[in-house]
Amino acid sequence: MSATPLPASPSHGPAPLRLGIVGLGTVGIGVVKIIQNHADLLAVRAGRPLQITAICARDRTRNRDADISGYAWVDSPAELALRDDVDVLVELVGGTEGAAREAIELALDHGKDVVTANKALLAVHGQALAERAERHGRTIRYEAAVAGGIPIIKAISESLAGNRISRVMGVMNGTCNYILTRMQSAGLPYETVFEEARQLGYLEADPTLDVGGIDASHKLAILASLAFGTRVAFDAVEIEGIERISIDDINRAADMGYRIKLLGVAQITARGLEQRMSPCLVPSDSPLGQLEGGTNMVVVEGDSVGQIVLRGAGAGEGPTASAVMSDVIELARGVRMPVFGQPAAGLAAPQPARTAIPAAYYLRLTLADKPGALAKIATLLGDAGISIDRMRQYGHTVGGSAPVLIVTHKTTPEAIHHAMELLPRTGVVEGDPIELRIEEV
Amino acid sequence: MSATPLPASPSHGPAPLRLGIVGLGTVGIGVVKIIQNHADLLAVRAGRPLQITAICARDRTRNRDADISGYAWVDSPAELALRDDVDVLVELVGGTEGAAREAIELALDHGKDVVTANKALLAVHGQALAERAERHGRTIRYEAAVAGGIPIIKAISESLAGNRISRVMGVMNGTCNYILTRMQSAGLPYETVFEEARQLGYLEADPTLDVGGIDASHKLAILASLAFGTRVAFDAVEIEGIERISIDDINRAADMGYRIKLLGVAQITARGLEQRMSPCLVPSDSPLGQLEGGTNMVVVEGDSVGQIVLRGAGAGEGPTASAVMSDVIELARGVRMPVFGQPAAGLAAPQPARTAIPAAYYLRLTLADKPGALAKIATLLGDAGISIDRMRQYGHTVGGSAPVLIVTHKTTPEAIHHAMELLPRTGVVEGDPIELRIEEV
Numbered sequence: 001m002s003a004t005p006l007p008a009s010p011s012h013g014p015a016p017l018r019l020g021i022v023g024l025g026t027v028g029i030g031v032v033k034i035i036q037n038h039a040d041l042l043a044v045r046a047g048r049p050l051q052i053t054a055i056c057a058r059d060r061t062r063n064r065d066a067d068i069s070g071y072a073w074v075d076s077p078a079e080l081a082l083r084d085d086v087d088v089l090v091e092l093v094g095g096t097e098g099a100a101r102e103a104i105e106l107a108l109d110h111g112k113d114v115v116t117a118n119k120a121l122l123a124v125h126g127q128a129l130a131e132r133a134e135r136h137g138r139t140i141r142y143e144a145a146v147a148g149g150i151p152i153i154k155a156i157s158e159s160l161a162g163n164r165i166s167r168v169m170g171v172m173n174g175t176c177n178y179i180l181t182r183m184q185s186a187g188l189p190y191e192t193v194f195e196e197a198r199q200l201g202y203l204e205a206d207p208t209l210d211v212g213g214i215d216a217s218h219k220l221a222i223l224a225s226l227a228f229g230t231r232v233a234f235d236a237v238e239i240e241g242i243e244r245i246s247i248d249d250i251n252r253a254a255d256m257g258y259r260i261k262l263l264g265v266a267q268i269t270a271r272g273l274e275q276r277m278s279p280c281l282v283p284s285d286s287p288l289g290q291l292e293g294g295t296n297m298v299v300v301e302g303d304s305v306g307q308i309v310l311r312g313a314g315a316g317e318g319p320t321a322s323a324v325m326s327d328v329i330e331l332a333r334g335v336r337m338p339v340f341g342q343p344a345a346g347l348a349a350p351q352p353a354r355t356a357i358p359a360a361y362y363l364r365l366t367l368a369d370k371p372g373a374l375a376k377i378a379t380l381l382g383d384a385g386i387s388i389d390r391m392r393q394y395g396h397t398v399g400g401s402a403p404v405l406i407v408t409h410k411t412t413p414e415a416i417h418h419a420m421e422l423l424p425r426t427g428v429v430e431g432d433p434i435e436l437r438i439e440e441v
Numbered sequence: 442m443s444a445t446p447l448p449a450s451p452s453h454g455p456a457p458l459r460l461g462i463v464g465l466g467t468v469g470i471g472v473v474k475i476i477q478n479h480a481d482l483l484a485v486r487a488g489r490p491l492q493i494t495a496i497c498a499r500d501r502t503r504n505r506d507a508d509i510s511g512y513a514w515v516d517s518p519a520e521l522a523l524r525d526d527v528d529v530l531v532e533l534v535g536g537t538e539g540a541a542r543e544a545i546e547l548a549l550d551h552g553k554d555v556v557t558a559n560k561a562l563l564a565v566h567g568q569a570l571a572e573r574a575e576r577h578g579r580t581i582r583y584e585a586a587v588a589g590g591i592p593i594i595k596a597i598s599e600s601l602a603g604n605r606i607s608r609v610m611g612v613m614n615g616t617c618n619y620i621l622t623r624m625q626s627a628g629l630p631y632e633t634v635f636e637e638a639r640q641l642g643y644l645e646a647d648p649t650l651d652v653g654g655i656d657a658s659h660k661l662a663i664l665a666s667l668a669f670g671t672r673v674a675f676d677a678v679e680i681e682g683i684e685r686i687s688i689d690d691i692n693r694a695a696d697m698g699y700r701i702k703l704l705g706v707a708q709i710t711a712r713g714l715e716q717r718m719s720p721c722l723v724p725s726d727s728p729l730g731q732l733e734g735g736t737n738m739v740v741v742e743g744d745s746v747g748q749i750v751l752r753g754a755g756a757g758e759g760p761t762a763s764a765v766m767s768d769v770i771e772l773a774r775g776v777r778m779p780v781f782g783q784p785a786a787g788l789a790a791p792q793p794a795r796t797a798i799p800a801a802y803y804l805r806l807t808l809a810d811k812p813g814a815l816a817k818i819a820t821l822l823g824d825a826g827i828s829i830d831r832m833r834q835y836g837h838t839v840g841g842s843a844p845v846l847i848v849t850h851k852t853t854p855e856a857i858h859h860a861m862e863l864l865p866r867t868g869v870v871e872g873d874p875i876e877l878r879i880e881e882v
Contacts (some may be wrong), residue, residue: 160763310751343486
């Protein structure tokens, strides 16, 4: 913000901040509506009026939930990025390549700032884009890219800037959380709820981005960069999706006082940067365990602040548009931060490390109806140094196989992965066994 | 932040931001330690080095948990505020009048920015100070003034700036929450836990500030101003402390699935601005109900974002110093916002309104052992339009009186207050009856 506060009256005040919006889907229209409905409020808070000058979307004739007739319609994102009457490019198209990336690069090259909700682009090309922004004295803001309306980008890069941050974790994909909580509450199998979610429009065009944990990992990689001052390293995230979670897993976890959540954890240890996204068991009565539907929660731990928890809607028109507006208002106020909270050249190359911190594990496997089968498994685990806390064998099915549920005492991920490789070779395990980490958060 | 990112190397980079710290208690020393221990990290994030040049506290010889020999010792806050080698006054003394206020006013008048944790000063003199800051083109930042390490000032004034905010509420006094949760967990009476808290150093010199709800109300009034664009109106907060809460209330609330919390609520309704701070019953399994010890939680509701919840340590050296550092780093980055998020002249004079939204209420009273006593009470409530959900009379004590517990259906605060006035006049109620609002948050 400039040193002298700007006059409050928009009519005689400073020049408006002129926005060009690319993408008029749910979020884009949400942004248009906020700017139209709260013009006075925004001008007072931002110190100057916000004005949409140009818009661009795939289909001009589509019926939209807002009057866009007052804005210049531009046919291509690149053209919009080059317009003289656009100060800030608001990119709400998505995708790591193509139109979105091209428009952002053009905008930066031509001295415009960028606001985007594009987590994939930042997770994959974040370093190059940050360097590009700095070369031109511009910035990219992306509060909407992670956890919807939750102000986690600002919290890490500004509010906790006095802290050495040790860990960031949370539930950051509302669609997965919707699927997992809906399976639990309705007692429905994964496939049924997945189909429901698709019909409700909750899934990305490529649903693997959601249920495969990729979207959430994009977000985790961005938060890790901000928190630890490292270059964004999406490739180094250990990713596991929720596709293997069965209604049986959910019910059995519930019996033991747990919920299954797609949990992301990024932390700095002596071994390096650990980033993992995987379904985990968390206590049912913990704040994470109680998280319902599309709600997100992010937990940050810093050396001075201790633990901070932020919760809110992780997606949807209003929450995501709210985050976009936060970025737009910051730019209107004249605030321009480096993209990852510090000059891009100074971001360290991370040393990726696999998760090594011990935890209890939940194992589910199907035993063939053979004499001594259970003993074989118990022996194998014992030989791998894994000690069993609880084991339960369910009745044999007609087919002659029996589900077995095991909860281990704390053990290393290495020991578990070794055991998971050996299990199929025993000749008594049918199908793929499943292992889930238990996080006592 | 300036348009061109600043060089990362402090040695050849821009001039340091020079801090003068007034007050070297827990928080002040916490700030000194962060600046000493994280100098490189802070310089990179802030874009320039942070340098303490001068300090001022009551007792120069006191043994402190940090080496302060490198800083100029100044005998009076006013003198520090006037020094040429101080860019930012960090005020950590507290109090609405005297040295703190004088130093802040002097600093502003002489072109320095201010960072403070002084909620009382801002709640009482916020408008005048904001106007003063603007006259001199300076600002006052106060993230540490509300809810310790939780970044609630930034969340409301920046992250949610695109929202029309309807309600802010939360638990904002860690000492009261400590007392209430400790009474519950240890089964101890109020007086005993109050004395424990005093010995642990949790209480202000004047404990009424904590247990009387005044400190929390200072915070609530500040948040209301930020959220609603109104002048801070501490005098208009309806305040009730926790002094009347007995271990019986806590136990009986627990039996019904509730916890008692000192809850602050500020909201805009058609009738005006409601601000109240009072002990309330909240569901035991709700996020607010689960809040233990000194932890704070703030909930904000906006028209786009929906509901956002922030949780963290509400006090203590590290969390509060973390919040102070957030403000210092923002100033180092060149960010300078109006004190209450918009020009002070534009802040509306609030129209205070008493709480009118209906709720269920918890009533506790002591009945004399007289025939028809309970019937009298029930009749009185019925005549007042209050319908009873649950009523329980406990056994008569040796003295011949019996505690009675009543939970009402939803009713207006007006009806309850009317009934509370009439109850003593029935001749069958001994002592002061108690009423607590039940918030289904």
